[in-house]
Amino acid sequence: MTFNLNNIVRPNIKALTAYSSARDDFKGSAEVFLDANENPFPTAYNRYPGSDITNLQSNLADLKAIETDQLLLANGSDESIDLIIRAFCEPVINSILCFSPTYSMYKIWAEINAVAVKEVPLLPDFEWTAALALKNIEPTTRLIFVCSPNNPTGNTVALSEIETLCKQFQGLVVVDEAYIDFSEKPSTLKLLKTCPNLIVIQTLSKAWGLAGIRIGLTMASSEIISILNKIKPPYNISISNAKAALKRLENKEDFKNEVTIILNEKGRLAQQLNSLKTVEKVYKSDANFLLVRFIDSFKIFNYLKTQSIIVRDRSKEQGCQNCLRISVGTPQENINLMNALKKFEL
Numbered sequence: 001m002t003f004n005l006n007n008i009v010r011p012n013i014k015a016l017t018a019y020s021s022a023r024d025d026f027k028g029s030a031e032v033f034l035d036a037n038e039n040p041f042p043t044a045y046n047r048y049p050g051s052d053i054t055n056l057q058s059n060l061a062d063l064k065a066i067e068t069d070q071l072l073l074a075n076g077s078d079e080s081i082d083l084i085i086r087a088f089c090e091p092v093i094n095s096i097l098c099f100s101p102t103y104s105m106y107k108i109w110a111e112i113n114a115v116a117v118k119e120v121p122l123l124p125d126f127e128w129t130a131a132l133a134l135k136n137i138e139p140t141t142r143l144i145f146v147c148s149p150n151n152p153t154g155n156t157v158a159l160s161e162i163e164t165l166c167k168q169f170q171g172l173v174v175v176d177e178a179y180i181d182f183s184e185k186p187s188t189l190k191l192l193k194t195c196p197n198l199i200v201i202q203t204l205s206k207a208w209g210l211a212g213i214r215i216g217l218t219m220a221s222s223e224i225i226s227i228l229n230k231i232k233p234p235y236n237i238s239i240s241n242a243k244a245a246l247k248r249l250e251n252k253e254d255f256k257n258e259v260t261i262i263l264n265e266k267g268r269l270a271q272q273l274n275s276l277k278t279v280e281k282v283y284k285s286d287a288n289f290l291l292v293r294f295i296d297s298f299k300i301f302n303y304l305k306t307q308s309i310i311v312r313d314r315s316k317e318q319g320c321q322n323c324l325r326i327s328v329g330t331p332q333e334n335i336n337l338m339n340a341l342k343k344f345e346l
């Protein structure tokens, strides 16, 4: 089966002439800008975003070892998910496939866009295989969302399985790697060259410590990226956010040190949690959180609240009865958590 991008772009998007901003049209250097109806008096932000965005774009493309035309920056990866669904899924007619439990925004964005969602339970121990996806593809399926490492379970999908799925599916496979910087396993980006129907999503919100500036990375073939570019709001990244990202990217040592500390803390936390009588199971995690099955998660959740500690209740998710998702905090925050839980045991 050969993948043909042309067959899965919505006809109205294919026909669309994208908005061309003043800054898109003009790429040289000049001194007088009378092209965008801006206020000429400098406020630091009186101009529409331009060079800061292209700097960030090339910076991140270098970091990910891809071409700049294979990268689209979005206002958080949440915006990427919406753009992908809107470009490739005809409302009411097409559908997406995702696996539960997982990140809820694939389903929510699909529903907002009137695109049907087929949710398939993950295999025991939250395993995912290409066969599970292939068995559940329908004629209407345009997109398959795979989260790896998966939120809230923390496990990673094997690259060989993603590759198998890409080869046998005529729609697009979207792999959400929000937590990849915490993982020792390789990124799916490796497959971009050989899989023309693969989209990889990453974000600066988690390991990079920039959740507040809303920058998501969408990476795919330049053909896919140019389609998404057509429907992206013209200035979706602000100058101040781009500058904050560039500043953080200058100092990769801080980033690396923080990730190392978080991973050490995760190991310690997992060990300590496992020794508690209230804990039934701590799932293995390649991310910066642990999915923990308690004997009674409801009691623990409410008790932790009284101790001013908030964790994420995932007990209503598929296969997650009595489970809480606990983010790894600073060493002191983790001590506070463990002290509180030990006190509960008494």
Ligand SMILES: *Cc1c(COP(=O)(O)O)cnc(C)c1O
Binding pocket: 075, 076, 077, 078, 079, 103, 147, 151, 176, 178, 202, 203, 204, 205, 206, 211, 214, 215, 216
């Ligand atoms: C946190 C998270 C995101 C959100 O990323 P933003 O870039 O902040 O929008 C995306 N996917 C998964 C799986 C996440 O856990």
